[in-house]
Amino acid sequence: xxxxxxxxxxxxxxxxxxxLRAKKALNGMAAGEVLKIISTDPGSVKDFEAFAxxxxxxxxxxxEESGEFHFxxxxx
Amino acid sequence: xxxxxxxxxATKGTLDWAYPPFILSSTAAAxxxxxxxFFTFYGLQLLKKKLSLKVSPLGNPGMPMPMGMDxxxxxxxxxxxxxxxxxxxxxxxxxxxxxxxxxEDLRDLCIEAEVRLxxxxxxxDLFDMGEGDxxxxxxxxxxxxxxEYAGASDINLYI
Numbered sequence: 001x002x003x004x005x006x007x008x009x010x011x012x013x014x015x016x017x018x019x020l021r022a023k024k025a026l027n028g029m030a031a032g033e034v035l036k037i038i039s040t041d042p043g044s045v046k047d048f049e050a051f052a053x054x055x056x057x058x059x060x061x062x063x064e065e066s067g068e069f070h071f072x073x074x075x076x
Numbered sequence: 077x078x079x080x081x082x083x084x085x086a087t088k089g090t091l092d093w094a095y096p097p098f099i100l101s102s103t104a105a106a107x108x109x110x111x112x113x114f115f116t117f118y119g120l121q122l123l124k125k126k127l128s129l130k131v132s133p134l135g136n137p138g139m140p141m142p143m144g145m146d147x148x149x150x151x152x153x154x155x156x157x158x159x160x161x162x163x164x165x166x167x168x169x170x171x172x173x174x175x176x177x178x179x180e181d182l183r184d185l186c187i188e189a190e191v192r193l194x195x196x197x198x199x200x201d202l203f204d205m206g207e208g209d210x211x212x213x214x215x216x217x218x219x220x221x222x223x224e225y226a227g228a229s230d231i232n233l234y235i
Contacts, residue, residue, distance in 0.1 A: 014175040016103040020185055023106035041175070054107045 004036040004072060005029065011040045011068065018044045019051055022073065026057060029075050034060065037071040045069055083229035084113045085222070089121030091129040091164060091179065096235050097122070098182035105189035112225040113186075114217075116196035120203075123195055123210045127179055130164045142166060187213050194221060 008025045010018040018039045025035055037048070045062060048071050052059035061072040082104045086097040097119075101111045115123055122129070133139050133154040141163075153159070171178075177185075186193070193214045200207065200216070207216075215221075226232050 012175045014177075016099050016106075017175070017177050020102055020106050051107065 005033040007036045015043050026075050033075050035073045039069045080109045081229040082109045082111045082231045083226045084233045086115045086119035089118030091131040094122050094179045101191045102185045112192040114194045114222045120199050131167045132160045
């Protein structure tokens with residue numbers, strides 16, 4: 001079993017698209033479910049932290065793997 | 077968490093300056109803000125059904141140009157016919173290659189997120205613009221309409 005419910009591939013997208021796509025994906029999910037986001041935009045690291053603190057969704061994890069940024073966002 | 081409000085005045089009608097209002101508005105909407113943009117003067121170009129926004133190096137010394145042209149190209153050169161069209165194509169290609177959304181896409185995202193788009197009635201009258209030239213999702217209003225939203229906003233920006 002995977003540790004997320006849905007995955008969003010935001011590779012190649014630049015600000016503000018990763019955030020907007022994530023928001024859209026979260027809209028279709030239930031509270032407590034986890035969205036995994038993969039991005040190549042270095043600015044998205046700070047932006048997903050800011051997104052989480054302002055929307056109440058919880059950023060469980062933020063990691064970098066070979067130039068890609070992985071986020072785990074739990075829907076509030 | 078009570079809903080925050082953002083109000084922006086968009087006054088510019090070039091390709092580069094089309095981005096700040098639409099990027100900030102779509103992002104604010106995603107963060108849960110109630111967003112209003114008031115478009116006045118050249119900003120009305122951003123509400124046209126068919127966008128034909130351009131970017132110009134003319135009178136813009138801060139604009140990076142390809143191949144170091146900004147270093148050796150005389151200022152007068154930026155006024156050469158066709159320069160604007162060329163720079164616009166180059167800018168659009170560059171944006172596409174960097175994964176930056178088109179203005180049309182960002183505007184659609186704003187509409188989808190129910191960002192309130194208000195066109196300045198006075199500007200439309202001043203430039204004899206036809207209301208049919210604009211997308212259907214706009215409302216029209218004047219300065220008092222702007223203040224109705226601006227006065228209740230947490231953030232007000234003039235772009």
